[in-house]
Amino acid sequence: MHHYFVEGFVLPNQNQIWWTILIVLYPYITGIVAGAFIISSLYHVFNKEDLKPVSRFSLLMAFAFLLFATCPLLGHLGRPERALNIMLTPNPTSAMAGFGFIYATYLIILAIEIWLVYRPDIVYLSKHSSSMLLRKLYWLLSLGVDNVSKSSLESDHKVMIFLASIGIPAACTLHGYVGFIFGAIKANPWWSSPMMPVIFLLSAIVSGIAMVLVCYQAIHYLKGRAIDSQCTQALMGYLWLFAIIDVAIELLEIINHAYMANEDWEVLHELVMTKLFVSYVVIQMLVCSVIPIGLLGAAIIFRKRLSDRIRNAMGFLSAMLLLIQVLAMRWNVVIGGQMFSKSFRGFLRFDVEVFGREGLLVAFAIFLMPFITLGIFARLLPLWGPIETYPKKWLRKGLPEKQNLTFPEPAHPS
Amino acid sequence: MKKMNRREFLTKTVGTGVKTFVFGNLVCTTAELLQDKKSFANSASKKEEPEKVIFGFLVDTRKCIGCGSCVRADKAENGVPEGFFRTWVERYTFFPNGRVLVDSPKGAEDGFWPVKEDKERTLGKPYHHYFVPKLCNHCIDTPCIQVCPVGASFETKEGVILIDQKRCVGCAYCVQACPFGTRYINPEKGVADKCTWCYHRTTQGLKPACVEVCPVKARIFGNISDSESEISKLLRDNRVQVLKSYLGTRPKTRYIGLDSGVI
Structure with a gap:
C-alpha cells in the first residue's frame, strides 16, 4: 500500500489517491477517439474534401484507440473480474453505469462504418490478394458480400451517413459523459461544474485532431511520402479553432471559481498556486496553450508567406504541444481533484508509481497498444487511400501494372 | 444454403441485434418488476408487524472527551483494515490569534495527546478545544448510492446505507462522491467499505459497538420513528445540525453542539 505525504488536516480515510495514472489515461484515450472520429466524419459526411487523405486513417485510429479504452478501467478496478456487472446490473442513476452501453454502441457503429468504408478494398483484396490465406481472410472480413456495384456503393454511403448521424452524437456523448x-x-469543488462535460468534449476534439495531424505527418515523413499540405492546413485550421474555444472555456471556468470565491476557493487557490502550479499554470495554461495557439494562428494568418515545410512543422509542433496540454488537463482534473482533502484543510502529495498494476509502465503499455493495433491494420488495409496505394507485394502476380480502379461487376446481381 | 445479398444480411443482423437487446431488457425489467411485486406482497402480508424502525444516530459533541474507545471498539468489531476508519474523532483546537488546528492522529485510535509545544510556541497557548466524532452519515439523498454504477450500494428498510460487497467492482466512484470521506476501498477485498451502524448488531436489538463503549454517552443510537425513544427525545429537545448541509445530502447522523468550523 502507498503511503502518501500529507500536510494540514486530511480526513483519515483520504490517506491515498484512489484514481491515479490509469484514470488520467482513460479520458485521454476516449478523447482521441472522439476527436479522430469527428475528423473522419467531416470528410465522409460533411464532404470536407481537404481532409480526404486522413479520412480513413482517422477512422481506423478512432477504432484502434476505442478497442483499448476499457483497459485502463480494468486495470484500476478493485475487482476487475466483476467488470461486466456494469452491464448486468446497471444502476440507472449512475453516470458511470452508462459506460458499457455507450461504449458498446459506439464500438459497433465504428466497426460498421469502417467496414462500409473499406468494403470495396476488402472485396478487391479477397480476389486479388497475394496468398490464398489472405484471400480467405479478406473473404471473411467481407462477410461474404462481394457486391460492389455503383448502386450498392451508393446505398453504402447512405448507410454511412445515417451511421455518422448517430456516431457524431455518440462520440459527443461518450466524451461529454466522461466529463459528467x-x-x-x-x-x-475542483470537479463539480456544469462546464466539465463541455471542457472534456472540446479537449477531446483537440487531442483527436492533434493526434491525427501528428501521426499523418510522422508516418508520411518516415515513409518518405509527400505530405498533402492542403490537408494539414485544414487540420491546423480545425485544431486552432477548437484549441481556442477549449482554452477559453478552461480559463472561464477557473476565473469563475476565483471570482465567486466560495468557501472552497481558499483550498482551490492553494491547489492551483502550489500543488498544480507546474502542471496547470505552466504546462496546461501557458506553455502548451499559448504557444500552439499562437503558432497555429501565425501559420494560418501568414500562410501565403510561409513555405509548406515551415507551416507543416509549425502544425506538427503545435499538435504535439496540444497533445501535452490535453494530457496535462486530464492530470490536473483527475489527480488535482484528489490532492486536497474533503476537510478543505489539508493536502496530499501524489507520488507517481512506476511499477505495479496502476503504474506508469502499465499506462505506457496500454497507450502503446492502439499504435501497435494501427500497425496491424496497416498490414491489412490501406491506411490512407483506396486501392491505388496498395503495396505491390500485397497483390497477386500478373495483375496489370496500373490498377483499374473501377470495381469489378458483381458476380450475381442483387 | 441460400446466398444472402447485402441488404438481407444487414436487415437480418440488425434485426437480430435489436431483438436480442429489446428481449434482454424485457427479461431484466420483468425480473425486477416481479421482484418488486414480491417484496411488496411480503410487506403487505406482514401487516401486524409491530412498528416501523428507522434508525438514527446522534453525536453530542459537547460530551465527547476524545478517548478513542469508539474507534478501538469499531476496529475490533468490524475488522477495519489498518490505516482505514469507519469512525474517527477529530480535535479542534483554538488559538488566540484565531487559528484553528485540526488533528486526528491515527483517527484517535489511541486517543489524543496535548497539542505539541512547538505549536504552542508559534500559535500561543490554546484557549479552547473540542472533539468531533465522525462516521458515515447514512444520508437520505446519498450521492454514494446515486453514483454506484452496479447498484452495489443500497439502503435498507431501516434507512441504513450498506454495500453489497459481492457485487461491488471497486471502482471507487462512491469514495469520490462521499463528501465526508467515510468510504474507502478495503485493500484486502478490493471493494468499497464503510460504517454500517453495525447493522449486524442493531438488527438484533443491540447497539453499535461505538455507542456501546462510549463512556460519556456522546453517541446515541436508536429508532427515530418511535417518538418515545431516547434519540427521538434528544432530537426534539436539542438544536441539532448536520455536516455540510449545503450539499443537500440530508445526513441521518446528526450532531448536537456542532461548530461552524467543523466541515
Whole structure:
C-alpha cells in the first residue's frame, strides 16, 4: 500500500489517491477517439474534401484507440473480474453505469462504418490478394458480400451517413459523459461544474485532431511520402479553432471559481498556486496553450508567406504541444481533484508509481497498444487511400501494372 | 444454403441485434418488476408487524472527551483494515490569534495527546478545544448510492446505507462522491467499505459497538420513528445540525453542539 505525504488536516480515510495514472489515461484515450472520429466524419459526411487523405486513417485510429479504452478501467478496478456487472446490473442513476452501453454502441457503429468504408478494398483484396490465406481472410472480413456495384456503393454511403448521424452524437456523448462523471461530483469543488462535460468534449476534439495531424505527418515523413499540405492546413485550421474555444472555456471556468470565491476557493487557490502550479499554470495554461495557439494562428494568418515545410512543422509542433496540454488537463482534473482533502484543510502529495498494476509502465503499455493495433491494420488495409496505394507485394502476380480502379461487376446481381 | 445479398444480411443482423437487446431488457425489467411485486406482497402480508424502525444516530459533541474507545471498539468489531476508519474523532483546537488546528492522529485510535509545544510556541497557548466524532452519515439523498454504477450500494428498510460487497467492482466512484470521506476501498477485498451502524448488531436489538463503549454517552443510537425513544427525545429537545448541509445530502447522523468550523 502507498503511503502518501500529507500536510494540514486530511480526513483519515483520504490517506491515498484512489484514481491515479490509469484514470488520467482513460479520458485521454476516449478523447482521441472522439476527436479522430469527428475528423473522419467531416470528410465522409460533411464532404470536407481537404481532409480526404486522413479520412480513413482517422477512422481506423478512432477504432484502434476505442478497442483499448476499457483497459485502463480494468486495470484500476478493485475487482476487475466483476467488470461486466456494469452491464448486468446497471444502476440507472449512475453516470458511470452508462459506460458499457455507450461504449458498446459506439464500438459497433465504428466497426460498421469502417467496414462500409473499406468494403470495396476488402472485396478487391479477397480476389486479388497475394496468398490464398489472405484471400480467405479478406473473404471473411467481407462477410461474404462481394457486391460492389455503383448502386450498392451508393446505398453504402447512405448507410454511412445515417451511421455518422448517430456516431457524431455518440462520440459527443461518450466524451461529454466522461466529463459528467467528474462534473457531477458535488463533494469535490475542483470537479463539480456544469462546464466539465463541455471542457472534456472540446479537449477531446483537440487531442483527436492533434493526434491525427501528428501521426499523418510522422508516418508520411518516415515513409518518405509527400505530405498533402492542403490537408494539414485544414487540420491546423480545425485544431486552432477548437484549441481556442477549449482554452477559453478552461480559463472561464477557473476565473469563475476565483471570482465567486466560495468557501472552497481558499483550498482551490492553494491547489492551483502550489500543488498544480507546474502542471496547470505552466504546462496546461501557458506553455502548451499559448504557444500552439499562437503558432497555429501565425501559420494560418501568414500562410501565403510561409513555405509548406515551415507551416507543416509549425502544425506538427503545435499538435504535439496540444497533445501535452490535453494530457496535462486530464492530470490536473483527475489527480488535482484528489490532492486536497474533503476537510478543505489539508493536502496530499501524489507520488507517481512506476511499477505495479496502476503504474506508469502499465499506462505506457496500454497507450502503446492502439499504435501497435494501427500497425496491424496497416498490414491489412490501406491506411490512407483506396486501392491505388496498395503495396505491390500485397497483390497477386500478373495483375496489370496500373490498377483499374473501377470495381469489378458483381458476380450475381442483387 | 441460400446466398444472402447485402441488404438481407444487414436487415437480418440488425434485426437480430435489436431483438436480442429489446428481449434482454424485457427479461431484466420483468425480473425486477416481479421482484418488486414480491417484496411488496411480503410487506403487505406482514401487516401486524409491530412498528416501523428507522434508525438514527446522534453525536453530542459537547460530551465527547476524545478517548478513542469508539474507534478501538469499531476496529475490533468490524475488522477495519489498518490505516482505514469507519469512525474517527477529530480535535479542534483554538488559538488566540484565531487559528484553528485540526488533528486526528491515527483517527484517535489511541486517543489524543496535548497539542505539541512547538505549536504552542508559534500559535500561543490554546484557549479552547473540542472533539468531533465522525462516521458515515447514512444520508437520505446519498450521492454514494446515486453514483454506484452496479447498484452495489443500497439502503435498507431501516434507512441504513450498506454495500453489497459481492457485487461491488471497486471502482471507487462512491469514495469520490462521499463528501465526508467515510468510504474507502478495503485493500484486502478490493471493494468499497464503510460504517454500517453495525447493522449486524442493531438488527438484533443491540447497539453499535461505538455507542456501546462510549463512556460519556456522546453517541446515541436508536429508532427515530418511535417518538418515545431516547434519540427521538434528544432530537426534539436539542438544536441539532448536520455536516455540510449545503450539499443537500440530508445526513441521518446528526450532531448536537456542532461548530461552524467543523466541515
